[in-house]
Amino acid sequence: MSELHVPAIDTVAIDAVLAALADPIRLTLVRALIAAEDWTCGSDVLRSTGITIGRSTLSHHLKVLREAGLIQTRVQGTRRLVALRHDDLTRRFPGLLELVAPPAAAPTEPGTSTPTA
Amino acid sequence: MSELHVPAIDTVAIDAVLAALADPIRLTLVRALIAAEDWTCGSDVLRSTGITIGRSTLSHHLKVLREAGLIQTRVQGTRRLVALRHDDLTRRFPGLLELVAPPAAAPTEPGTSTPTA
């Protein structure tokens, strides 16, 4: 079991983070990971969003997010477990995760509307 | 004198804001406007950044920023004065401006590292 390389959080620029979050699919993935709050299988977090894309495309987006410093990846058997770098991001960019967090983040109210533009 | 139309701040989605800030030139313009803190001539704020692009390109970027809810424009004679929607943005997206603010914006502490990639 090993960890895929990620940039040190101090070397991560907000410019790269914003560029990574510009893509709607990557933004959705990050939001799902914020909600997950723990290691998750990459393809599972994709399925949880309802988005349907090819495996290679998902792999590409996860790579972009990893190299942008947003997520980390752990190899477990034939699977890849991904997780948001929650602590690192909160320390380096306070307020960032709250900013991109799901707009209707009401855990006790699943029926709320999601005014995502 | 008139004001160009801007979207109501409540209708602005963070998704659109992030997409607008993904472009390096637009990000630079926003940072210059944060530093300006007041109405500024569009071409002046461009010159202050040192970026050299055509007039039409600048006009395009300002339009994107305006429609994304980040700036507002006032017509004064043959000029266009632009300003960041500072209060609106702070109210709707707390922490956003601090996040994208110039990395080395420490007036009293010039010794901090500037990890701009």
Added chain:
DNA sequence: TCAAATATTCGATGCGCATCGAACATTACG
């Protein structure tokens, strides 16, 4: 009314990026 200054709009162009499918890699399990 004409000319100058400033900015927008329009059409075209080129590049970057998201996407896909196929081939390859890695690990688990029989």
Added chain:
DNA sequence: CGTAATGTTCGATGCGCATCGAATATTTGA
């Protein structure tokens, strides 16, 4: 060792977007 499962890499493709130049407003001032 061979097969299945998962994921990455590679090459190609298509679209969106940033960019530019020319043409077009709009306002000012002589």
